[in-house]
Amino acid sequence: MTLREMTIDDLEQVTAIEKKIFSDPWSKEGFLSFLIKDYAMFLVVEEKGAVLGYCGMLIMQEEGDITNIAVHPGRRKEGIGRFMLEGLLRIAGDYGVNTIHLEVRQGNLPAKRLYDRCGFIQDGLRRNYYSDPTENAVLMTWVRPAPAAANGEGTGTNDVISEP
Numbered sequence: 342m343t344l345r346e347m348t349i350d351d352l353e354q355v356t357a358i359e360k361k362i363f364s365d366p367w368s369k370e371g372f373l374s375f376l377i378k379d380y381a382m383f384l385v386v387e388e389k390g391a392v393l394g395y396c397g398m399l400i401m402q403e404e405g406d407i408t409n410i411a412v413h414p415g416r417r418k419e420g421i422g423r424f425m426l427e428g429l430l431r432i433a434g435d436y437g438v439n440t441i442h443l444e445v446r447q448g449n450l451p452a453k454r455l456y457d458r459c460g461f462i463q464d465g466l467r468r469n470y471y472s473d474p475t476e477n478a479v480l481m482t483w484v485r486p487a488p489a490a491a492n493g494e495g496t497g498t499n500d501v502i503s504e505p
Protein backbone atom coordinates (compact mmCIF):
# COMPACT_ATOMS: atom_id res chain seq x y z
CA MET A 342 0.00 0.00 0.00
CA THR A 343 1.44 3.36 -0.97
CA LEU A 344 0.53 7.00 -0.50
CA ARG A 345 1.26 9.16 -3.54
CA GLU A 346 0.08 12.21 -5.43
CA MET A 347 -3.26 11.90 -7.22
CA THR A 348 -2.99 11.98 -11.01
CA ILE A 349 -5.51 12.36 -13.83
CA ASP A 350 -5.41 8.57 -14.29
CA ASP A 351 -6.85 8.11 -10.79
CA LEU A 352 -9.94 10.21 -11.41
CA GLU A 353 -12.12 7.39 -12.74
CA GLN A 354 -11.70 5.42 -9.52
CA VAL A 355 -11.73 8.47 -7.25
CA THR A 356 -15.02 9.79 -8.63
CA ALA A 357 -16.58 6.31 -8.51
CA ILE A 358 -15.86 6.23 -4.75
CA GLU A 359 -16.97 9.85 -4.41
CA LYS A 360 -20.35 9.02 -6.03
CA LYS A 361 -20.90 6.05 -3.73
CA ILE A 362 -20.33 8.11 -0.60
CA PHE A 363 -21.45 11.71 -0.91
CA SER A 364 -24.80 13.34 -1.70
CA ASP A 365 -22.92 16.14 -3.51
CA PRO A 366 -19.98 14.30 -5.10
CA TRP A 367 -17.13 16.15 -6.77
CA SER A 368 -16.94 15.58 -10.52
CA LYS A 369 -13.83 14.64 -12.51
CA GLU A 370 -13.65 18.24 -13.69
CA GLY A 371 -13.85 19.43 -10.08
CA PHE A 372 -10.83 17.34 -9.09
CA LEU A 373 -9.00 18.19 -12.28
CA SER A 374 -9.36 21.91 -11.69
CA PHE A 375 -7.39 21.48 -8.45
CA LEU A 376 -4.84 18.90 -9.63
CA ILE A 377 -3.36 21.52 -11.92
CA LYS A 378 -2.99 24.16 -9.18
CA ASP A 379 0.26 24.52 -7.29
CA TYR A 380 -1.61 25.55 -4.12
CA ALA A 381 -3.44 22.21 -3.92
CA MET A 382 -2.20 18.84 -2.69
CA PHE A 383 -4.22 15.75 -3.57
CA LEU A 384 -3.10 12.26 -2.53
CA VAL A 385 -4.30 8.69 -3.02
CA VAL A 386 -3.65 5.45 -1.21
CA GLU A 387 -3.11 2.76 -3.82
CA GLU A 388 -2.73 -1.00 -3.65
CA LYS A 389 -2.00 -3.00 -6.80
CA GLY A 390 -3.53 -0.34 -9.00
CA ALA A 391 -6.67 0.06 -6.90
CA VAL A 392 -7.40 3.40 -5.23
CA LEU A 393 -8.36 2.64 -1.61
CA GLY A 394 -8.67 6.23 -0.45
CA TYR A 395 -7.93 9.82 -1.30
CA CYS A 396 -7.61 13.22 0.31
CA GLY A 397 -7.07 16.80 -0.75
CA MET A 398 -5.92 20.04 0.77
CA LEU A 399 -5.74 23.65 -0.39
CA ILE A 400 -2.75 25.64 0.79
CA MET A 401 -2.54 29.31 1.67
CA GLN A 402 0.92 30.22 2.92
CA GLU A 403 1.45 28.27 6.19
CA GLU A 404 -2.16 27.12 6.44
CA GLY A 405 -4.00 24.24 4.83
CA ASP A 406 -7.69 23.50 4.41
CA ILE A 407 -8.68 19.88 3.91
CA THR A 408 -11.32 19.63 1.20
CA ASN A 409 -11.74 15.86 0.78
CA ILE A 410 -10.95 12.67 2.60
CA ALA A 411 -12.51 9.31 1.89
CA VAL A 412 -11.76 5.61 2.08
CA HIS A 413 -13.38 3.01 -0.17
CA PRO A 414 -16.51 1.72 1.61
CA GLY A 415 -15.21 -1.86 1.39
CA ARG A 416 -11.89 -0.98 3.08
CA ARG A 417 -12.89 1.02 6.14
CA LYS A 418 -11.61 0.55 9.69
CA GLU A 419 -8.32 -0.96 8.50
CA GLY A 420 -6.27 2.10 9.42
CA ILE A 421 -6.17 3.42 5.85
CA GLY A 422 -7.72 6.76 6.79
CA ARG A 423 -5.17 7.30 9.51
CA PHE A 424 -2.29 6.16 7.28
CA MET A 425 -3.44 8.66 4.65
CA LEU A 426 -4.10 11.60 6.97
CA GLU A 427 -0.86 11.15 8.90
CA GLY A 428 0.91 11.07 5.53
CA LEU A 429 -0.83 14.27 4.47
CA LEU A 430 0.24 15.99 7.71
CA ARG A 431 3.84 14.91 7.15
CA ILE A 432 3.95 15.92 3.48
CA ALA A 433 2.26 19.23 4.33
CA GLY A 434 5.44 20.07 6.23
CA ASP A 435 7.36 19.98 2.95
CA TYR A 436 5.04 22.77 1.75
CA GLY A 437 5.67 24.77 4.93
CA VAL A 438 2.14 24.12 6.17
CA ASN A 439 1.98 24.04 9.97
CA THR A 440 -1.71 24.65 10.65
CA ILE A 441 -4.53 22.71 8.99
CA HIS A 442 -8.25 23.34 9.19
CA LEU A 443 -11.24 21.22 8.21
CA GLU A 444 -14.96 20.98 8.77
CA VAL A 445 -16.96 17.84 9.33
CA ARG A 446 -20.62 16.99 9.76
CA GLN A 447 -21.42 16.96 13.47
CA GLY A 448 -22.85 13.45 13.24
CA ASN A 449 -19.94 11.97 11.27
CA LEU A 450 -18.44 10.00 14.13
CA PRO A 451 -15.93 7.91 12.10
CA ALA A 452 -14.42 11.06 10.57
CA LYS A 453 -14.40 12.93 13.89
CA ARG A 454 -12.68 9.96 15.50
CA LEU A 455 -10.07 9.86 12.75
CA TYR A 456 -9.34 13.59 13.08
CA ASP A 457 -9.20 13.33 16.84
CA ARG A 458 -6.72 10.44 16.63
CA CYS A 459 -4.54 12.47 14.27
CA GLY A 460 -4.40 15.41 16.68
CA PHE A 461 -7.11 17.75 15.36
CA ILE A 462 -8.87 19.82 18.02
CA GLN A 463 -12.47 21.02 17.75
CA ASP A 464 -12.46 24.82 17.73
CA GLY A 465 -15.77 25.95 16.30
CA LEU A 466 -19.26 25.13 15.10
CA ARG A 467 -21.18 26.43 12.05
CA ARG A 468 -24.89 25.94 12.48
CA ASN A 469 -26.79 24.35 9.57
CA TYR A 470 -23.70 24.62 7.37
CA TYR A 471 -24.43 21.43 5.43
CA SER A 472 -27.46 20.64 3.30
CA ASP A 473 -28.97 17.37 2.08
CA PRO A 474 -29.42 16.72 4.99
CA THR A 475 -29.08 19.96 6.93
CA GLU A 476 -26.50 19.57 9.66
CA ASN A 477 -24.07 21.60 11.75
CA ALA A 478 -20.38 21.64 10.80
CA VAL A 479 -17.79 21.06 13.46
CA LEU A 480 -14.60 23.03 12.77
CA MET A 481 -11.33 21.35 13.66
CA THR A 482 -7.71 22.50 13.54
CA TRP A 483 -4.37 20.73 13.68
CA VAL A 484 -1.17 22.54 14.64
CA ARG A 485 2.18 20.94 13.95
CA PRO A 486 3.82 19.96 17.23
CA ALA A 487 7.04 21.74 18.11
CA PRO A 488 10.05 19.63 16.97
CA ALA A 489 11.12 18.86 20.53
CA ALA A 490 7.68 17.49 21.38
CA ALA A 491 7.49 15.46 18.17
CA ASN A 492 10.89 13.85 18.78
CA GLY A 493 10.47 13.40 22.49
CA GLU A 494 7.53 11.32 23.59
CA GLY A 495 6.76 9.75 20.24
CA THR A 496 3.08 10.56 20.41
CA GLY A 497 3.00 13.31 17.79
CA THR A 498 1.65 12.96 14.29
CA ASN A 499 5.13 13.48 12.89
CA ASP A 500 6.27 10.00 13.85
CA VAL A 501 7.51 7.71 11.11
CA ILE A 502 4.49 6.38 9.32
CA SER A 503 4.19 2.65 8.89
CA GLU A 504 1.60 0.80 6.92
CA PRO A 505 -1.61 -0.07 8.79
Ligand SMILES: CC(C)(COP(=O)(O)OP(=O)(O)OC[C@H]1O[C@@H](n2cnc3c(N)ncnc32)[C@H](O)[C@@H]1OP(=O)(O)O)[C@@H](O)C(=O)NCCC(=O)NCCS
Nearest residue numbers: 410411412417418419420421422423445451452454455458
Ligand atom coordinates in the same frame (compact mmCIF):
# COMPACT_ATOMS: atom_id res chain seq x y z
C1 LIG B 1 -13.78 8.88 7.83
C2 LIG B 1 -13.06 7.79 7.05
C3 LIG B 1 -12.14 8.44 6.03
C4 LIG B 1 -12.22 6.95 8.03
O1 LIG B 1 -11.44 6.04 7.28
P1 LIG B 1 -10.98 4.63 7.87
O2 LIG B 1 -9.91 4.09 6.99
O3 LIG B 1 -12.15 3.78 8.12
O4 LIG B 1 -10.35 5.09 9.29
P2 LIG B 1 -9.28 4.29 10.15
O5 LIG B 1 -9.47 2.82 9.98
O6 LIG B 1 -7.92 4.84 9.89
O7 LIG B 1 -9.73 4.67 11.63
C5 LIG B 1 -9.33 5.89 12.25
C6 LIG B 1 -9.98 5.95 13.63
O8 LIG B 1 -11.39 6.13 13.48
C7 LIG B 1 -12.08 5.05 14.09
N1 LIG B 1 -13.23 4.70 13.26
C8 LIG B 1 -13.22 4.46 11.93
N2 LIG B 1 -14.46 4.13 11.53
C9 LIG B 1 -15.23 4.17 12.64
C10 LIG B 1 -16.61 3.93 12.88
N3 LIG B 1 -17.44 3.58 11.88
N4 LIG B 1 -17.08 4.10 14.13
C11 LIG B 1 -16.25 4.46 15.14
N5 LIG B 1 -14.93 4.70 14.99
C12 LIG B 1 -14.43 4.55 13.74
C13 LIG B 1 -11.09 3.91 14.14
O9 LIG B 1 -11.41 2.97 15.16
C14 LIG B 1 -9.81 4.66 14.43
O10 LIG B 1 -9.75 5.03 15.78
P3 LIG B 1 -8.81 4.23 16.80
O11 LIG B 1 -7.40 4.49 16.33
O12 LIG B 1 -9.14 4.84 18.10
O13 LIG B 1 -9.19 2.77 16.70
C15 LIG B 1 -14.08 6.83 6.36
O14 LIG B 1 -15.00 6.39 7.31
C16 LIG B 1 -14.82 7.45 5.19
O15 LIG B 1 -14.36 7.43 4.05
N6 LIG B 1 -16.00 8.01 5.46
C17 LIG B 1 -16.83 8.59 4.38
C18 LIG B 1 -16.26 9.88 3.88
C19 LIG B 1 -16.22 10.92 4.97
O16 LIG B 1 -17.10 11.01 5.81
N7 LIG B 1 -15.17 11.74 4.93
C20 LIG B 1 -14.99 12.81 5.87
C21 LIG B 1 -15.61 14.05 5.35
S1 LIG B 1 -15.28 15.40 6.49
